[in-house]
Amino acid sequence: MSELAAIRPLTDSLTMAGRSLRLTRRQIDALLMSLMLPIMLMLVFVYLFGGAIQTGTKYVTYVVPGVLLLCAGFGSATTAVSVCNDLTGGIIDRFRSMNISGTAVLSGHVAASAVRNLASTVVVFGVAFLIGFRPHAGALQWPAAIGVLLAFVLAISWLAAAFGVLAKTPEAAGGFSFFVMFLPYASSAFVPIDTMPSWLHGFARNQPVTPVIETVRGLLLDQPVGDSAWLALTWCGGILAGSIALAAVFFRRRTA
């Protein structure tokens, strides 16, 4: 019995993740959107903006990490909305009266978010390859790049979950996408920071998205990543820990 009790949060989270994924699969419009978005973004950046941006490499090669992060931001908004939906509907009372922890409910949504992001990552890479993306990553760099991306996805999904608990309505929760989709633009994701006005340099260089982009780009292109790797992981770890703590506090306050 005690063993069962110990693994219960884990099995509950898995069940909840399965639920979230099933619900995702059945929201056809949202699903199409989340798969179409990476393709559209890729094409827009490479063919519409790409010609005007000088990055020293082929633009598609430069922009792939940025598109990945933009999609992760977009996907995380889905997480905020579905968390908020659960909390405003009757189902959270049922879950709570069944003694299912808030952590299990939220981590189910986060796990599903990770799986959704994996799918859109595959799509981004697929499209990128088709239009001329040629990475130089080796056997170790690929998993490292995916690992950093996953850390970012988990961090941003937990942040979204916390936001979803805080938001009073699903519409408000949807506003999360605005916030996270803004960050990549003011980073080295789409244009080199040197080309931005100088007053923006400080923010652009020191915000969390930049080291993540630099690390993923460096790994994919087999270039030295320098400090950005540990900076990226520190940012992600910090956001993750902070978001989990905030989500727990908000959850307790909301359901008190």
Add this chain to the structure above:
Amino acid sequence: MAYAEAREAVRELAVEAIGLEKSYGAVRVLSGLDLQVPRGSVFALLGPNGAGKTTTVRILATLTRPDAGQARVAGLDVVRERGRVRRRISLTGQYAAVDELQTGEENLRMMARLSGVPKPRDRARELLERFDLADAGRRRAGTYSGGMRRRLDLAASLVAEPSVIFLDEPTTGLDPRSRQAMWEVITDLTGTGVTVFLTTQYLEEADRLAGRIALVDGGRVVAEGTATELKHRVAEQRLDLVLADVATYDEVARALGERVVRRDPAALTVGAATDGSAAHVRTLLDEIDPDRLRVRTFTVHTATLDDVFLALTGQQAARPEPETTDV
């Protein structure tokens, strides 16, 4: 020995609340609510909107903490032993707690897994059968009618075989046929030793389902007992007199004074308390209408919970809406 008996009596209580108080901001929702529900019974908390029914259920189901007072469910304290209480109860709220994008069967399987039921698939199928949803099991819950969704919701709350079942307004918004079906389902729950604790604003529902009824108003219990006992609290029988005209109505109402238990000036009707015997009815009629001119017709009524409700809360009870509303 009295102490031992008292202990025994407490153990036989499925729900016990003493002096529950709860406020939201400046709004006082519960002001000293007391309840005792024997194990294995069906208990109804009856009251108008805003009487504190849902708050009471939420406290008893461990979702809300009371500001003051104590409550025990299945012998366990709802605040200090929250986790253990949750393993023994189920809650079906006013808003169906099912995922519309999952099929009925998937919803039940998920709940069975979350409850740690050994064979979730079998349990889900068994419940679909029992709640007359076997044919709809593979359809998404979003396509269900209001009544089917309520039944699915109730089935989902029963996966882990709780011993105390809380139903918060189980038939609000249902059409008469779905309500009937829901009543049958609830009636079937009883007799297996489980305790059913329901809230309702419909007298008919309380009368039909519950062994004991507590009438709540303004956050406290204003009357409690069986339906029959409650009806005894107002006049058991009532003689309704339809009078000739407005002037007569006023005169008769004045003449009867304290004995009037119902007034309906629009229908020129005065209701007087009676024991229902022919002798008493004849005496009353002779007294009021010696010349046989003032009373047009009369009827004798057995008091309904409606009368009780009106007498104790000063409000009319709600009537079920005839239309279906999907909740």
